[in-house]
Amino acid sequence: MKNPWFILPLLILYLSLNSQPSFGVDTISVNQSLSGDQTIVSSGGNFQLGFFKPGKSSNNYIGIWYGKVSVLTPVWVANRETPIHDRFSAELRISDGNLVLFNESQVPIWSTNVSPSTSSRSVVAVLEDIGNLVLRDGPNSSTPLWQSFDYPTHTFLPGGKLSLNKRTNRSQMLTSWKNSEDPSPGLYSLELDPAGTNSYLILWNRSETYWSSGVWDEKRMIFSLIPEMRLNYIYNFSFVSNENESYFTYSLYNPAILSRAILDVSGQIKQVSWLESRQQWNLFWAQPRQQCEVYAFCGAFGTCNENGFPFCNCLPGFQPKSQDDWDLTDYSGGCQRKTKLPCEDPTLPNIKEDNFLKLPNMVLPQHYQSKTVGSNSECESTCLNDCSCTAYAYDSDGCKIWIGDLLDLQQLAVDDTNGKTVFIRLAASEFSSSSSNIHKGLIIGAVVGSVGLLLVLLMETPKVTGGSLVAFKYTDLQNATKNFSQTLGGGGFESDDGKVRFFPTWAAGLVSQDGDVLSLLDPKLKGDAPVEEVSRICKLACWCIQDDETHRPSMRQVVQILERVLDVNLPPIPNSLKCLSNSQSTYSFFVESSSSHSS
DSSP states (O other): OOOGGGHHHHHHHHHHHHOOOOOOSSEEOTTOEEOTTOEEEOTTSSEEEEEEOOTTOOOBEEEEEESSOSSOOEEEESOTTSOBSOTTTOEEEEETTEEEEEOTTSOEEEEOOOOOOTTGGGOEEEEOTTSOEEEESSTTOOSEEEEGGGSOOSEEOTTOEEEEETTTTEEOEEEEEEETTEEEEEEEEEEEOTTSOSOEEEEETTTEEEEEOOOEETTTTEETTOGGGGOTTSEEEEEEEOSSEEEEEEEESSTTSOEEEEEOTTSOEEEEEEETTTTEEEEEEEESSSGGGSTTTTOTTEEEOTTSSSSEEEOTTEEESOHHHHHTTOOTTOEEESSOOGGGOTTSOSOOOOEEEEEEEEEOOSSOEEEOOSSHHHHHHHHHTOTTEEEEEEETTEEEEEESOOOOEEEOOTTOTTOEEEEEEEOHHHHHHHTTOOOOSOEEEEETTTTEEEEEEEOSSOEEEETTEEEEEHHHHHHHTTTTTSOSSSOSEEEETTEEEEHHHHHHHHHHTTOOGGGGSOGGGTTOSOHHHHHHHHHHHHHHTOSSGGGSOOHHHHHHHHTTSSOOOOOOOOHHHHHHHHOGGGEEEEEETTOOOOO
16 A cells, blocks of 8 residues: 555544443543543443443433442432433533533523632542542642532442531431432432431431431440441441531442442332342342331322232222332332312212222221211211312221322231221222122243143134144143143143142142142152252242232342342232132143154
């Protein structure tokens, strides 16, 4: 090639378009900006700052995350409420002495918002190795103009502090994310008690306090209601109180350990540590310990059941306001009526009067009105006469009615003697329709072990269904296999002394009756398996085929159950399996007609 130099500009252009540069340094100065996939990295590589997308969200946020953790774990977010859609057109840079985020239209949407100094040309933003983003008046300045540790989001890192300014009576606080894919402020916040009790509080919607850490015990160096803090061989805790401020801070005896406290979307404060061997965050402790102790966790007209899975369900006659949010385990939006009350819509014709659904064994909601009446029927009439009355209860304590949204309903176990009975107001049509809702159509059965899935349909005669599938009646299969003494490709049937059992029904029955689940295993295993693990899998399988799809766990919850992060409670036997076991002759099972099976 006679003149290779003309290649150089093309090579530079190619590299600039196809590379995803990182500054490789910990500082943004006046003549630098950050956009696209560019990041800055703390001096020891512990943390990075840049644009990120939470989960499957298409939104971009400026945040700080761990640099040495394989799972993206944000610890601070700048533009929580104003996401960026095109990170390559957005820009984070120093402007008039502040660190400012400009959106795709170059409109500022977030700023450190400090008063400009005369030397604003020397201002730099530095990401420290403890996860603190600091704005300084020059690289050699030791006094921060602004720092992210003073404006935490949902994470409390070692070296940070959560303080109460005694002069202004203002608290620094943690605020939960709305859900796992939306870092905008959720309903839960944690702060040091403004009343000066030296205890931390968690509030719902900044109004309802539902948890306290207890006061600081200077002798034991823990908060009185968090006994887990006694295991302080990992953490060094301290509480400081002077005339200007009170605050709690902590550090790690071994700085190589990665640990953080978070106010989770569950409304619980959690201390977690990174397990490199398992590549996951390990829960050290959580408060409140019980999920249903979190105020209004299931939202309006939702019930929380500590013994159920999932924890939240809508009341009968109600449905989730946003199914997408519920799929992300964000229940804060609660539930809405399936059928409006006639009094709420004056255009409705004159129809039957509303009725009440009796719910026993409940923890009654707060914020009720007491009424002086002499009987249950009078209490009911009092509620009916007010269209905004949504529920009532009548017992030895008298008549209570609830106006508007029902919050913090809890369902107790049947044998719990602390439960009360509440009556929920529903449109009369809800009672007539619920009794005629007959389960029809397709039933999908989960088969434990190697059985797989069987597709079941109601039909009377065998017929070709299209493609390579042929439908057979139960009796046809029974005859073809000589009362199931011969096997057609394995499947979901079990024959024991001439008695035919459909495997999913048999498995569900054993689980519900606390039977011998090891009998479900392949005989070749000779019962050599952990009973607890087999029982856990069977329970999970039964939850996955519940008739009501809202009762089925999400894939995230399935993984958490299998990894023992969540416990799984005893499931009800799906009506489909009950129906199948009672009326086997009316069902048909599909097999591939082209398959050749040997017994």
